[in-house]
Amino acid sequence: PIMKLVEIIRGYSTSDEVTETIMTLSRELGKTPTEVNDYPGFVANRILMPMINEAIETLYNGVAGVQEIDTVMKLGMAHPMGPLQLADFIGLDVCLSILNVMHDGFKNPKYAPSPLLVNMVMAGKKGVKSGEGFYDYSESRKAEVVSKSFL
Numbered sequence: 001p002i003m004k005l006v007e008i009i010r011g012y013s014t015s016d017e018v019t020e021t022i023m024t025l026s027r028e029l030g031k032t033p034t035e036v037n038d039y040p041g042f043v044a045n046r047i048l049m050p051m052i053n054e055a056i057e058t059l060y061n062g063v064a065g066v067q068e069i070d071t072v073m074k075l076g077m078a079h080p081m082g083p084l085q086l087a088d089f090i091g092l093d094v095c096l097s098i099l100n101v102m103h104d105g106f107k108n109p110k111y112a113p114s115p116l117l118v119n120m121v122m123a124g125k126k127g128v129k130s131g132e133g134f135y136d137y138s139e140s141r142k143a144e145v146v147s148k149s150f151l
Contacts, residue, residue: 006031011038040105045098048086052095053114055083059134060116066134066145084134088127096121 006026010019019035026033036043055069064072070082079086087095096113103111120126120133127133136146 004030004032005044006033007042007044008033008035009038009042010035041098041102046102049095049098049102050110052083052087052090053099053111053117056087056114056117059084060114088133088135088137091127091129092117092133093121093126 008019008022008026023033023035034043040046041049055073058064058069059066066084070084073079073082081089096117099111099113099117103109103113124130125132127135128137131137132146134146136144
C-alpha cells in the first residue's frame with residue numbers, strides 16, 4: 001500500500017489492450033504504472049537485489065556494521081531506508097528467492113546470493129515477519145541492530 005510503483009510486465013504475447021487496461025486500473029488505484037519487458041527480475045529487482053546482496057556481502061566481509069551500512073546509504077545516497085533494513089522489510093527469504101531466480105535465469109555470478117543471506121534464512125531469520133533479521137523487531141527491542149557480528 002505504501003509503494004506507488006506498479007511494474008507492468010509486458011510478456012511476448014501481451015496485447016496492447018491488456019497492457020492499457022492494467023495501466024488504467026493501476027492509475028485508478030492511485031499507483032504509477034511503468035511498463036517493462038518480461039525478463040528475470042524485471043527492473044526493480046534487477047537493480048535492487050544486487051545492491052541489497054552487496055550490502056550483505058559488505059557486512060559479511062566486515063567492512064562495516066549494519067547501522068553504518070544503512071546510514072551510508074540513507075545519508076549518502078538519499079535512500080529512505082538502508083538496504084539491510086529494506087531487506088528485513090521485504091523478507092530475507094524473499095530476497096534469497098529473487099536472487100536465486102535471477103542467478104538461475106542469467107547464469108551470472110553477480111546474482112549469486114551472499115552466504116550470510118543463505119545462512120540467515122536457513123536459521124529462520126527472515127526479517128520483520130520472523131521478528132529478527134539484521135534488526136530485532138521484538139516488542140522489547142523495537143528494531144535495534146541484532147548484533148555487530150553476523151559471522
